[in-house]
Each structure stands twice: as C-alpha cells, then as structure tokens.
Amino acid sequence: MKPKIFNHRTWLKSQITGAGRVLLAAFVCLLMPTLAQASHDTGVFELDENAIDEGGVPGGDANLIYCDFIDPDRTGACTGIAASTHIVSAFHIDKVNDGSDDIFAGAKDSNDILNGKRDWGWKLGSANDKNDIGHVFISLERAPGVDVNQDGKDDYFLFFGLDSYAPNGDAAIGFWFLQNPVSAIEGGDFSHGHVPGDILVQADLTNGGRVGRYDVYTWGPNNKLNQPVAPSQGELTLAIESSDCGDSGANDQACGVTNPIATTAPWPYTTKGVDGISPDFPAITYFEGGLNLSALYDGEIPCIGAYIAETRQSQSETAELEDMVINDFDLCSLDVRKTGPDLSKVGDTVSYKVEIENDGALPITKNLINDTLVGDLTDGSNAAIMKFENCGSALEAGDICTIEYDYTVPDVSSPLKNTVTATYLFGTDTASDSSSHDVDLFSPSVDLDKQVSDGNGGFNDGPAQILQGDSVTYKILVKNTSSSNTPTLSCTVTDNTLAIDPNDTDGDGNANTIDIMVTPGATQTITANSGALNNPGSIINTASVSCSPAGFVNVVADTDTVTVRVKRRESTITVTKTGDNFTKAGDAVNYVITIANGGGSDSNLTLDSVMDSLLGDLADGTNPAITSSDCPVSPATLNIGSSCTIKLTRTTQATDTDPLVNTVTVSASDTFGNTASDNDNHSVTVVKPGITVTKTCLSEPVEPGTSANFRIDITNTGDVDLLVDISDPILGINDLDVMFGTSESCTYDNNASDGCLRIEAGVIAGTSPVTTQVDITATLPAMTGLPNVLQDSAGDTCDVQQGGDATRTLGFWKSHGSDGDRNYPSPVDFGYTCHVARDHVAFPIDLGWKTLHDCADVFGIFWSSMGKQSDAVDGARRTQICRTKLHSSWQLMAAILNDGLSNGATVPTDTKTGLSLIDAMVNALSGNNRKEINRLQGLLDEYNNSGDDVSIEDADGAIIPPADPNGTRDLADYTAGDC
Structure with missing residues (x-):
C-alpha cells in the first residue's frame, strides 16, 4: 500500500510569538486551504513518510538530494530522476554498526558546545542500534508565493531527515543549525560554541510510527526570535511547538513525519537483522521534517554555517546525546x-x-x-x-x-x-x-654570432685572411638567450651579402633572409659560402636577426659583423719545428726545423732571417747549437717547392721553466718585392726526477733465534713516474720494475701508485748484530725517451741481545721435541730438544742406568709413565727404585740438554762427591741408593731453573719453534724407560 501523503494542513496558528504581535491570519476550518503554507505543504518538498519523489505530487523528495550528491548530472545511477529545487543541500553517509563511528562522549543539548571549557565531547565508538544514524540529508528551499511575514519576499524552508540502523522502540532525534562553522577537532573537542539564535529541532518518534513531539528551540534570548512559549532548558528557548505533520494540532511553521510501515530505501541502506543492503526502511527508521526559517526569524534569517544531526537515549532535552553527524552547511558564502x-x-x-x-x-x-x-x-x-x-x-x-x-x-x-x-x-x-x-x-633576448672559417675546419670571429679567388664559409649562430619560460622565438635572419636561404624555403622571394624557430637555450646554425672573392681589400659582412615570442608582439634583435681580408696572391713560406717531448736539467734537447718555399708567387725566395727565441740567429749556420743544416747561406736562395732542414741541440738548464717553449720565425722575400714569413713553436716537458730510500730496524735489541725486522720506505720525490728495482739480498727482496707514481701527498703502504712504498721484512738473528742494505735503481718510463738512471741505498743494523747463562726447565725440553706440522727445516725438523741432543750433546747419552741412542729414546724417557712400564714388558707396574730412577732421569736429561746449549749455564759441582751434578747423578743411577738419587734430583732441578729467564743463543742459528707436546709423544720410544 502506498504511504499517505500529508499535504492537506488547513490551519494556521493565530499568533507566532510575543504579546501584542498582530495576527498573521485568521483561523480557518480543518481541511480547508490555509492563508500561509505549513512546512509540509509548500509544494517544493514532500514530507510524506518516504524518501521517494512522487510523480504528480508537488515538490521533490530526499532521493533527489541523494542524486544531487552521487550523480548531479544524472548520467549514471540517477538517469531519469528529476533535479532537486534546493538552493543548497547536503547528504552524508555515516558509519553504522561500526566501532569506529564518531559519536558523542558527554554532551547535552542544554549545554553550550564550547564555552571556555569542554562542554561537549566526542569519540570513536559505537552508538546503540536504535540511535545509530546511517544517512542524513539537508535542503534549503525557497517557497514561491509563501510570505508568512508579509515582507514581500518568498519564505525560506529547511527540510531535513535521517535513517537509523534499527527500529527498536521510541527514539529521540535532533537537528542543530549553527551559525558558527562548528566542527569536531582532534582530542575529542569541538571548534566553536553556540551563537544566540542557533536552532535546535527536536523530534520524538513513537513506536506507533508517529512524531509525538516536534519542537523548535533557539539558543539564548534574541529580539528577532519568537518569544518562548515553554520554560527554557538551560540556554534553550522554546520557539515552536509542533508534532506529526498529519496532526491537526501541528504548527504550520514546522512539523515532521516518520514511516509507520516499511518504505523503499533509495540509497544503499543497512539495517539490523538483514544481511547486505536492505531495499526498504523498516517502520520508524526513516524520519524527515521541515521548518519555515523566515517565520522563525521574522523574515531576517541568519547565516547558518553548519549542522549537527543527533540522537538521544531519551526524549528529555537534558539527556545524554548518542550518535552524531556534523558538517558544513553555508547559507552565506x-x-x-x-x-x-x-x-x-x-x-x-x-x-x-x-x-x-x-x-x-x-x-x-x-x-x-x-x-x-x-x-x-x-x-x-x-x-x-x-x-x-x-x-x-x-x-x-x-x-x-x-x-x-x-x-x-x-x-x-x-x-x-x-x-x-x-x-x-x-x-x-x-x-x-x-x-x-x-x-x-619572461625576458626575451637573442644573441647572433657570425663566424668565419679558419681554413682548418674551425670557425672564429675573424678577421679572416684569404688570397684572391678563394672563398670562405660563414656560420651564423642564433641563440635564444631568453629566460626559460619565454615562448619559442620566431626569428627572421637577414644577411644582405650572403644567400643564406638559396632555395627560398620561407617563400618571401628573398634568398638573403630565412625564417627560423628557436626555443629558450637552443641555438640554430646557418652556414653559407661567400663564393670566390676576387677584389683585394677588407670585406665587412653583417648579419642581423629579429625575433618575436610566440603569441606576443615584442621584438628583440641582434647583429654581428665579420671582416675578411682578401690579399693579393704572393710568395708563401712555411716553417715547422719539432723536438723531444721530455727533458731534464743537464739533458740535451734535439730540435729539427724545416723551411719550405710554398711558391705562392711562382718565385724563388731569399731567406732574410731565421731566428729562434732560445737559440738566437740560425741564418748563417755558425750558431754552436746547430748540429747539421742544409739550408742555403750565401746566396740564401730557396727554390720554388724546395725545403731545407736545420738540426739543433740545446742542454736543459736548471732554471728552465716547465714546459719550455721556443719559437722559430722565418722571413723571406722574392724578386717582386713580396715578403713572406712564418713561425712555429715547440714545447718540451721539463721533468725533475728524484727518489729516496730509508731503512730502519723496527725493534732492538733482538733476541738470538728471533726475527730482526726492518722497515724500508721508498719515496718518489720528483714530478715524473719511475720504474724502480729494489734489492736487499739478506732480507730476500728482489722486486723489479715497480711503477712509482707521483702525488702531492702519499700513503706509505704496499701500493706505489701514489709515489710511496713501504716494505717490512725480517731475518732470524744469531748472536751477532744483523746488518742489511737495500739498493734501488730507478729509470724513467720509456715514454719520456730519457735514459737517466737514479740510484740510492740505505742500511741499518739491529743489535742482538747478548745473554748470560741460559737453562730451560724440564717442561720446555719435554714439550719442544717436535715442530708439529710447521715443517721447519733442518736442524729443527724434529724439534729443538732433538736438535740439542743430536747436534750439541751427541749420542749415545749415558744416564747411568740407561744409554740413549737417538731422539726417540730421549722422548721415551720424558714421556714414560711413572706407574707402568711399556707394552714391551706387558705394562708391568714399576718397582719403587724403578720409579725413582725414571723420575730422576727427567731432571738429569734436562740438565744434560741445558749443558749442551751454546750459552748454557755451567753445571755446578756437587760438594758431597766433588763431581759435577750430572756425573754425580749418572753414578747414583748406576746403583740403587734412592736417598742419594733423590738428593741429587733436587739439586739438578735448581740448576735447570737457574737460567730460565736468559735467552738461548744457538751457534747453529737454529730457531725455536712453538711447543708441541703431542708431537713429542708420537715420536717417543717408550721402551727406553723400562727397567
């Protein structure tokens, strides 16, 4: 069933506001036409319980405002739907059923929005279902023929409405129309407060599908507003009381309606309990209302700047506000x-x-x-x-x-x-x-540069010189020197002497002009040939350009002139000078000068003068710098087409500049009185090579058997690259053809490209000071052609620490029996212990109770177990005397090795026996006196520790590798320790 359209209000309130105000119209009977239209029967908007424009019914509807919002040209989704008659409108889509909706956070209509403190607040959250706003529309309309205030002007009406997410029971809806441009700002505040005269429309929707109350309030007293007809709520002043537009008691100036039954939703609408988009508004979810602004303000309406659509939990003006929609709505713009x-x-x-x-x-x-x-x-x-x-x-x-x-x-x-x-x-x-x-x-400008060929493929500004009958080529360069934002220049280039447009491409009938286009910064080039020039003298050639920027009448211009001198044909002579490319102080530079008769006047030439800026007069061949010459002297005649050569040598001086330039000038004359001259110069690079070497011992004194390390610094002190051979036989250095570059600053590293090189190397020291010398030989690169050789040497000595009486403990000899996997060369290929036993002490070695024949026996003594004998005797346990002899043999073997060192400490004499401790221990071990053996063992241990802090000096020059106990064990013959 189609909803009923309420457009039949028939009565007008007899009094708007205020005591003493005259009646605007008389009461008329119910259902009869009114003298002044109500907000719902203006003929410009349908307050008819739905959002669809009804055909044949005066006025538009909310769907027209929606189409103004999404498809104002009616070319898409709203094709065929009429345009709204609004003066200004707004449509807003709000979030529903969403936790990130902007809702109120403590706000009441009876409080100011912003009054020097946070009276209203907002936040992101969720409104309850019945208060959750989905869409809001606002429209300001002018109603032709409606003039409630009888001021001769049509009345202005506000029409507005919204839909909600759910129809759960009664609802309270409000619309604020604010003069300030109020907006929600960060932090939960609002930008502005109320202004007297702000409007609040408050509507209560009942569960029966009716608008039970529709009141219009203003904020604060204002003599332009109706006087209140009900007590104020805070600063709210009740201006109009009304209700459902279908009620007979509704005020003509304002009323509202809701949908008592489901009605079509013209926009994508979401409602509770329906998945996706709902085609209908459920009952009591759609609201629309109207207000005669002109009647409310007695004809002088304010400039509204923003609106707020709101919902409340209850129908009291002091109840907390729930959901909100806030937007601009400018009436004065x-x-x-x-x-x-x-x-x-x-x-x-x-x-x-x-x-x-x-x-x-x-x-x-x-x-x-x-x-x-x-x-x-x-x-x-x-x-x-x-x-x-x-x-x-x-x-x-x-x-x-x-x-x-x-x-x-x-x-x-x-x-x-x-x-x-x-x-x-x-x-x-x-x-x-x-x-x-x-x-x-922009700044338009143009530069014209006219140039003439130099005869060698280049061009310059002249003057140029040619012989009769020759021609020259001109080049005209037109450069757009305007600012970069200047439009392209349209230019006409004119040269009254040259045919710069021989094909008349611009169609002006003149070969001496050509039209070109030049963009800012670009250069256009025109070339032309003079043709044969037969008249001697100076020919002045001028070109000009006139340009205008595209779209502008401004003219910029420039001219340039080139002079060409045409000479009568006459004698010509040429001279060329060549020589060495590089030299240094004391070296000889070789020059070759060639003079040729060009035959310009078909005449032999007399050489009048041959002068060199460095070597003086070369004409008569007597100059001492000349090494050979076939040039004529007397008579000094050079025939047509012939040439002669002068060779010279000059020794470079320490004061010569770099580069060293000299010029030879030749003057000649012919039989017709013509003169000719020519000159040529030569430049030689003067180099100053130099190199130094230093050598330094890095640390001294050096312990015997350790590395004596040296540092060699080589520096290219000259200004030319050098190839350097470096030799130091003792340090094993023999580097050939090392390229040393040049640099104002260098780093001493292993790269000589910057002119510096550092070499660090060492040699194992014996007992004498270590002295080495490095020799360097430097040659200049072949490109210089210079054979010079530079040499330098440097030497230094590392002092060797001179020791006292050295010994090493049992642990040293026990752990240095092998060189591990370092593969040291002889004599320490089996470790330092083996070297001393074999090469210093010599086998066999008598221990009194054992005779050792090789290094394996020595290692067997050191590593045999105190508890058990070797597997050769089935690992039998040792007797007490056997353990004592083995234990004492360790100290005895260490003492024998210490005594064998080149600077080993002297073995003390035993005061009891009068023998050396070694001999005394050998005698004791040949017997079974454990007490005597233990006594001598303690004395040997003291001897073995006596010189442990003195460096070992080895006459063989043998080095001492790191300790390697495991290697000693692998080489040991454990039967040597069996009793």
Whole structure:
C-alpha cells in the first residue's frame, strides 16, 4: 500500500510569538486551504513518510538530494530522476554498526558546545542500534508565493531527515543549525560554541510510527526570535511547538513525519537483522521534517554555517546525546575567482577578470572589493576597470559580479603576484573570499654570432685572411638567450651579402633572409659560402636577426659583423719545428726545423732571417747549437717547392721553466718585392726526477733465534713516474720494475701508485748484530725517451741481545721435541730438544742406568709413565727404585740438554762427591741408593731453573719453534724407560 501523503494542513496558528504581535491570519476550518503554507505543504518538498519523489505530487523528495550528491548530472545511477529545487543541500553517509563511528562522549543539548571549557565531547565508538544514524540529508528551499511575514519576499524552508540502523522502540532525534562553522577537532573537542539564535529541532518518534513531539528551540534570548512559549532548558528557548505533520494540532511553521510501515530505501541502506543492503526502511527508521526559517526569524534569517544531526537515549532535552553527524552547511558564502594570462613581460599590458559569485543561499550586500595591484574595485570608479557588470549593492544567490581590468607590468621580478578580496554582508554576518593569480614574467633576448672559417675546419670571429679567388664559409649562430619560460622565438635572419636561404624555403622571394624557430637555450646554425672573392681589400659582412615570442608582439634583435681580408696572391713560406717531448736539467734537447718555399708567387725566395727565441740567429749556420743544416747561406736562395732542414741541440738548464717553449720565425722575400714569413713553436716537458730510500730496524735489541725486522720506505720525490728495482739480498727482496707514481701527498703502504712504498721484512738473528742494505735503481718510463738512471741505498743494523747463562726447565725440553706440522727445516725438523741432543750433546747419552741412542729414546724417557712400564714388558707396574730412577732421569736429561746449549749455564759441582751434578747423578743411577738419587734430583732441578729467564743463543742459528707436546709423544720410544 502506498504511504499517505500529508499535504492537506488547513490551519494556521493565530499568533507566532510575543504579546501584542498582530495576527498573521485568521483561523480557518480543518481541511480547508490555509492563508500561509505549513512546512509540509509548500509544494517544493514532500514530507510524506518516504524518501521517494512522487510523480504528480508537488515538490521533490530526499532521493533527489541523494542524486544531487552521487550523480548531479544524472548520467549514471540517477538517469531519469528529476533535479532537486534546493538552493543548497547536503547528504552524508555515516558509519553504522561500526566501532569506529564518531559519536558523542558527554554532551547535552542544554549545554553550550564550547564555552571556555569542554562542554561537549566526542569519540570513536559505537552508538546503540536504535540511535545509530546511517544517512542524513539537508535542503534549503525557497517557497514561491509563501510570505508568512508579509515582507514581500518568498519564505525560506529547511527540510531535513535521517535513517537509523534499527527500529527498536521510541527514539529521540535532533537537528542543530549553527551559525558558527562548528566542527569536531582532534582530542575529542569541538571548534566553536553556540551563537544566540542557533536552532535546535527536536523530534520524538513513537513506536506507533508517529512524531509525538516536534519542537523548535533557539539558543539564548534574541529580539528577532519568537518569544518562548515553554520554560527554557538551560540556554534553550522554546520557539515552536509542533508534532506529526498529519496532526491537526501541528504548527504550520514546522512539523515532521516518520514511516509507520516499511518504505523503499533509495540509497544503499543497512539495517539490523538483514544481511547486505536492505531495499526498504523498516517502520520508524526513516524520519524527515521541515521548518519555515523566515517565520522563525521574522523574515531576517541568519547565516547558518553548519549542522549537527543527533540522537538521544531519551526524549528529555537534558539527556545524554548518542550518535552524531556534523558538517558544513553555508547559507552565506562567496566564491571569488581571478583569472588572467599565465605569461607576460615587463612593460606589457595584462588583462584580468574577477568573478564574484554568491554561491550561498541568501542575498548579500556588497561591502568591499580590493585588488593588491590596482586597489579599490568596489564601485567601478577605478580607472583600470574595463568592465563592471552585475556588481550592484546586493548579490542574489547564484548571481555573479564580473570585473575586468588592464594592468601594465612594472619592472618587478617574476612572478607578478596579485590577490583580489571581496567582502559582502548579510546583516551583521560577513561572507568573504580571496583569489590570487600569478603571471610568470619572461625576458626575451637573442644573441647572433657570425663566424668565419679558419681554413682548418674551425670557425672564429675573424678577421679572416684569404688570397684572391678563394672563398670562405660563414656560420651564423642564433641563440635564444631568453629566460626559460619565454615562448619559442620566431626569428627572421637577414644577411644582405650572403644567400643564406638559396632555395627560398620561407617563400618571401628573398634568398638573403630565412625564417627560423628557436626555443629558450637552443641555438640554430646557418652556414653559407661567400663564393670566390676576387677584389683585394677588407670585406665587412653583417648579419642581423629579429625575433618575436610566440603569441606576443615584442621584438628583440641582434647583429654581428665579420671582416675578411682578401690579399693579393704572393710568395708563401712555411716553417715547422719539432723536438723531444721530455727533458731534464743537464739533458740535451734535439730540435729539427724545416723551411719550405710554398711558391705562392711562382718565385724563388731569399731567406732574410731565421731566428729562434732560445737559440738566437740560425741564418748563417755558425750558431754552436746547430748540429747539421742544409739550408742555403750565401746566396740564401730557396727554390720554388724546395725545403731545407736545420738540426739543433740545446742542454736543459736548471732554471728552465716547465714546459719550455721556443719559437722559430722565418722571413723571406722574392724578386717582386713580396715578403713572406712564418713561425712555429715547440714545447718540451721539463721533468725533475728524484727518489729516496730509508731503512730502519723496527725493534732492538733482538733476541738470538728471533726475527730482526726492518722497515724500508721508498719515496718518489720528483714530478715524473719511475720504474724502480729494489734489492736487499739478506732480507730476500728482489722486486723489479715497480711503477712509482707521483702525488702531492702519499700513503706509505704496499701500493706505489701514489709515489710511496713501504716494505717490512725480517731475518732470524744469531748472536751477532744483523746488518742489511737495500739498493734501488730507478729509470724513467720509456715514454719520456730519457735514459737517466737514479740510484740510492740505505742500511741499518739491529743489535742482538747478548745473554748470560741460559737453562730451560724440564717442561720446555719435554714439550719442544717436535715442530708439529710447521715443517721447519733442518736442524729443527724434529724439534729443538732433538736438535740439542743430536747436534750439541751427541749420542749415545749415558744416564747411568740407561744409554740413549737417538731422539726417540730421549722422548721415551720424558714421556714414560711413572706407574707402568711399556707394552714391551706387558705394562708391568714399576718397582719403587724403578720409579725413582725414571723420575730422576727427567731432571738429569734436562740438565744434560741445558749443558749442551751454546750459552748454557755451567753445571755446578756437587760438594758431597766433588763431581759435577750430572756425573754425580749418572753414578747414583748406576746403583740403587734412592736417598742419594733423590738428593741429587733436587739439586739438578735448581740448576735447570737457574737460567730460565736468559735467552738461548744457538751457534747453529737454529730457531725455536712453538711447543708441541703431542708431537713429542708420537715420536717417543717408550721402551727406553723400562727397567
């Protein structure tokens, strides 16, 4: 069933507000036409319980506002749907059933929004289902023929509405219309507070599908507003009491409706309990209402700047607010647009157009129009104005004031900035806007450069010189030297002497002109040939260019002139000079000078002068620098087409500059009185090679048997690369052809490319000081052609520490019986212990109870177990005397090895026996006196420790490898320790 359309209100309230106000109209009977239309029967909007525009019913509906929002041109989803008649409208889609919706966080309609503290707050969260707003629409309409205030003007109406997520019981809906541009800002606050005269429309929806209450409040007292007819709630003043538009008691100035049954949803709508998009609004989920603004404000409505749609938990004006939608809604708005050229230049006239559009909803009154370039444009009297159209004292909604004016660009930097500001008034409210325009200023300029060939493939500015009958080639370069923002230059190049456009490509009938286009920074090149020039003398050739930027009448120009001298044909002579490329002080530089008769006048030539800037007169062949010459002396005649050669040598001086340049000049004459001359120069690079070497012992004194380390620093002190041979036989250095570069600063590393090289090497020291010498030989690279050889040497000595009486403990000899896997060469290929036993002491070695024949026996003594004998005797346990002899043999063997060192400490004499401790122990071990053996063992241990801090000096030069106990064990013959 189609919902009923409520457009039949028939009565008018007899009094709007205030005691003493005259009646606007008389009461009339119910269901009869009214004298003044209600908000629901204006004929411009249907308050009919649905959002669909009804055909044949006066007025639009919410779906038209939605289409204005999504498809204003009606070319897509809204094709065929009529346009709204609104003056200004708004449509908003809010989040529903979403935890990130913007909702109130402590706010009441009876409190100010922002009154020096946070009176209202907001947050992100979820509204309850029945208070969760989905969509909001607002529309301001003018109702033709409706003039409640009898002021001769049509009344303004606000129509507005929303849908909610769920129809759960009664609901409270509110709409604030605010004069301040209130908005939600970060931190949960709002940007502005209330202004007296702000409007609140409060509607209560009942579960029966009716608007049970529809009240209009204003904020604070205002003599333009109706006087309250009910007690105020805080600063709220009740202005209009009304209800459902279908109620007979509803106020004509304002009413609202909701849908008592499900009705079609014209936009994508989400409702509780339906998956996806619902095609219908369930009952009591769609609300729409209206308000006669002109009646409320007695004809003088304010400039509304924002709206808030809200819901509440209860129908009390002091209840907490729930969901909110807040947006701009400008009734007084101004749009200023300024246009002009994008490009101009100093001195040109630019034309500007200013359009001031009232894009709000209300007529506004002009206050001020000012331009930063030409000043006041308010009344059209400014002399710069060329057009002043529709710019009277007032500007109706949608109308445009147009001002056009001209301005001559002064001498200012780019861009030329310009701002126009317009201010209009609506009562005490202000609407203003500004618009700026920048004009890029360009600087056109052109440079013409005319050049002439030099005869060698190049071109220069001249003057040029040629012989009669020859020709020259000219080059004309046209460069666009304008600023980069300058339009392309259209140029005409003119040369009245040359045919620069022989094919007349520009069709002007003149081969001496050509049209070209040149972009900023680019250069166009034109070449032309003079043809044969037969008349001697100077020929002055001028080219000119005239250009205009595309789209502009400005002209820039330039000219350039080249002179060509045409000489009579005459004698010619040429001279060339060559020589060595490199030299150094004391070296000889070899030069070769060749003189040729070019035969220009078909005549032999007399050599009048041959002068060299370094070597003087070379004409008579007596100059001592000449090594050979076949040039004529007397008579000094050089025949046509012939040539002669002079060879010279000069020794380079220490004071010569680098490079060393000298010039030879030849002058000649012929039988006709013509003269000819020529010159040529030669440049030789003067180098100053040098190299030094130093050698330093890095640490001394050096312990015998350790490495004596040296540092060698080699430095190229000259200005030319050197190939260097480096030799130090003792350190094993023999590096050949090391390239040393040159550098103002160098790093002593292993790379000689910067002219410096550092070598560190060592040799094992014996007992005598270690002295070595490094020799270097440097030669210059072959490219220089110089055979010079530089030599230097450096030496140094590392002192060797001179020791005292050395010994090593049992642990040293026991752990140095092998060189492990280091593979040291002989004599320590089996370790230092084996070397001393074999080469210093010599086998056999008598221990009294054992005779050792090789190193394996020595290691067997050191590593045999105290508890058990070797496997050769089935690992039998040792007797007490056997353990004593083995244990004492360790100290005895260490003492024998210490005694065998080149600087080994002298073995002490045993005071009891009168023998050396070694001999005394050998005798004791041949018997079984354990007490005597243990006594001598202690004395041997003291001897073995006596010189442990003295460096070992080895007469064989043998090195001492690191300890390797495991290697000793592997080489041991354990039967040597069996009893």
